[in-house]
Amino acid sequence: MPVPDSGIIESTPAGARRRPGRPSLSNEELLDKALDLFLEKGFAGTSIDAVCAAAGMAKRTVYARYGDKETLFKAALNRAIEEWLVPVETLRAQETDDLEDTLVRIGTILVENVLSPAGLRLLRLTNAESVSMPEIAMENVRLGTEPTLFYLADLFRLHLGGAERDFAEAEEAAQAFLNLVVGGPASNAAWGKRFEPSTVERHIRFSVRLFLHGVSDRAPPRQERGLTDLLTQAEESVALARARLEQVRRLVELRP
Known part of the structure; x- marks a missing residue:
């Protein structure tokens, strides 16, 4: 099951400074990036590493939201179908x-x-x-x-x-x-x-x-x-x- 987007890539201890970087993508933006890769290379040819690189997101963040590649694929596909219908x-x-x-x-x-x-x-x-x-x-x-x-x-x-x-x-x-x-x-x-x-x-x-x-x-x-x-x-x-x-x-x- 998807984990609701918190808008934060990593939790930061109180008082610690957060490293500068890209802001976290929303779930919708992550799914769009993933779908582009699945459409281009198919399910078997797309890796979580490639999705993370395209989204500029840590692998643990993607796994925390979707658990595995198949769940991510189905979520991306469902979003695309709902927008296209x-x-x-x-x-x-x-x-x-x-x-x-x-x-x-x-x-x-x-x-x-x-x-x-x-x-x-x-x-x-x-x-x-x-x-x-x-x-x-x-x-x-x-x-x-x-x-x-x-x-x-x-x-x-x-x-x-x-x-x-x-x-x-x-x-x-x-x-x-x-x-x-x-x-x-x-x-x-x-x-x-x-x-x-x-x-x-x-x-x-x-x-x-x-x-x-x-x-x-x-x-x-x-x-x-x-x-x-x-x-x-x-x-x-x-x-x-x-x-x-x-x-x-x-x-x-x-x-x-």
Whole structure:
């Protein structure tokens, strides 16, 4: 467990003069320094000594606050995730009377957030380290994905559940929306694919249309073939990402 920052690097006996030096970093600043190193070199390639050197802090101070490298890593990662996540209030502020327009606005915010430099760094780091520390992925879901899913499910109950807001598949629809609209770009970006802004916008609009008309069973006949093709592409993209992840997992298991 983190030890609250006292703002003092070393305790000094009464009456003794303290050596001049850098002021102690706050916990937030220490975690930021640590995260930069973890992002650059990974968990295995980052040492407590390197973190202390980057932070200008005594090793015993870091150990007193976080105990070991894994605890420090998880604290730094959680702080970064909390700062990066889109608050539900931000998503709620995008709502309009038109559900499709609302979903395009929400999808744009979520996809742009995933494809931001901070989003991509976190995505790659969590993907790499989740193999040996699965609790990292679980915490990411708890902090970010679950609140978004709950919000989307309520939104679908409101718009698709009628007067009684009775939409039994609301939670499944929320998960499908994230998988289709956000998951595709996230998976491809994690493997190095770059997207032009026009490509991102086109993906979001097509995916929202596919999702919405598929859920409400009102897809116009002239769009059925195009929407089916898009769904097939999305499924193939997800399957490819899963296959690559399995390859990485097997390589990690084979390492001495």
